[in-house]
Amino acid sequence: MSNLQTMQLPKHVSICEVAPRDGFQSESEWIPTDKKIEIIQRLATTGVKTMEVTSFVHPKAIPQLKDAEEVVEKTIDLPNIKFRALVPNLKGAERAINSGIKKLKLMLSATDSHSLSNANCTVQEAQDKLSPIIEFASSRDVEVGGSISVAFGCPYEGKVSHKNIETIIRRYNEMGVKEISLADTTGMGNPVQVFEMIGQLKEKFPNTTFSMHFHNTRGMAMANVYAALMQGVTHFDSSIAGLGGCPYAPGASGNIPTEDLVHGLAEMGVETGINLSKTITAAKEVKKMIGHDGGSFILKAGPNSELHVKPSGQSKIDN
């Protein structure tokens, strides 16, 4: 490759806002339902077109999301937004669909260790259990996407083989699921790996749509986004103010912040249809409402476009 060759990135990508699910569930303190609804309404003003609005999980597993029905009921009519909900089982799928959700997200882990820790069963067992959910959704004309957690590294096993991922995707495809979200759940991925893996997966599964869910635990999220963009990926998850990813767990940090992603993509010339300044305002408000952020750069530094007034007098040497 000539070093003059410009890397062609997609001109436009879609961002799914996941704070109302992945962010909220990480908060130990109860977020009142009306506050959740207010945040979702606020996020809807930024121009974001898809949102993971909640998870229909057993209230005992994640008490924070026990108000899933009420949250969906009070937000489902927001215009120009497509909502999806995470469902762990058939019961959750029924609750979601009865609440008006038109798109379900399923999840399982890339490794048995993570699967056993997260879902008390092996990967294959977890995937087998998805069949009735997919059939039910299909019978109700509801879309289904499948996600794979710890796809770029497992905190218990380390590296994850491409073969594992391919097997899971093949089985998802056989079950009729053609939209796959690859999650770097604990931020172990790197751009070389992302570039190679997505390249191979796109060759092997040309009819599958891949979306990326990156956490910034080790500072690699934006590099991973860039690598995925170079492979033509056009679907990314992010979370306002970087909420999520267990900010209280030692060593962990959040999803890539929506304001950082929208800013970074705009700087790279990639459109998102999302208004950056409204997103920054929303991030500030959400941070205030929740009491913290999850490692947002743009909330700290401001966007590139916010130029400074040249100071008078000589300053320190600045390099």
Next chain:
Amino acid sequence: MSNLQTMQLPKHVSICEVAPRDGFQSESEWIPTDKKIEIIQRLATTGVKTMEVTSFVHPKAIPQLKDAEEVVEKTIDLPNIKFRALVPNLKGAERAINSGIKKLKLMLSATDSHSLSNANCTVQEAQDKLSPIIEFASSRDVEVGGSISVAFGCPYEGKVSHKNIETIIRRYNEMGVKEISLADTTGMGNPVQVFEMIGQLKEKFPNTTFSMHFHNTRGMAMANVYAALMQGVTHFDSSIAGLGGCPYAPGASGNIPTEDLVHGLAEMGVETGINLSKTITAAKEVKKMIGHDGGSFILKAGPNSELHVKPSGQSKIDN
């Protein structure tokens, strides 16, 4: 480009540790000379081969570095390390060379606004003033590298034209300086820009060695490193614990942390010759000695290799 094509990155890169200059100068509280020396000695044990050890600047401009001579005198004999020092003028160059420094770094800004604010003169005036320094260094058989601050974006002017950068590099070359450091001083760069700019510069200046100095102000540093690697860049600056870049200034954040860079490069399969675990230990100690870090991910999260023990019992849904 086929999406199966593997991006060829360099197999080995050199890292220059800049905390003793760029990090220390940002600290408002005085760091005692023996503490500085201890930190430099500690850093030398990690396997890092080049270090920007101080700046020979007027003590009134940067009081923190007024002990430059003593610091150099007590560290210059450390084995296997090549020291360089920043010098702003001929007086500084004389002090540096008389202290035993064998490599000088010169600096100027990419824009007149930043140059006027930083050095009280235009870019061209600043570059003209470098001539006697370069001649003096040459007469004493001392190497000279030239840096360009705010090369990827100016906090006063915004975008910086490639033409400005090319003019500065051409003049540096004419003055005999063939090693150019491009600094993203306030973290405004993005990987698309870095990839395109370095590609063009390497074509236009095939005999110039480029090194990169990235700040992580807007979360883009690692993506920018990755873009530069794809263009074959093999020289990077970083700062232990991310020190530097005025951590007290609102919105600013530090240099890319050495531990994050060494970790990220190792994950990408790029060797640095630097021991990661010794670097993390050094970063922890430096953070303790200085009282804070500058936004280190690896100090928070630990390296990928630090696997967790699978917890017993079912945990929260983790995606």
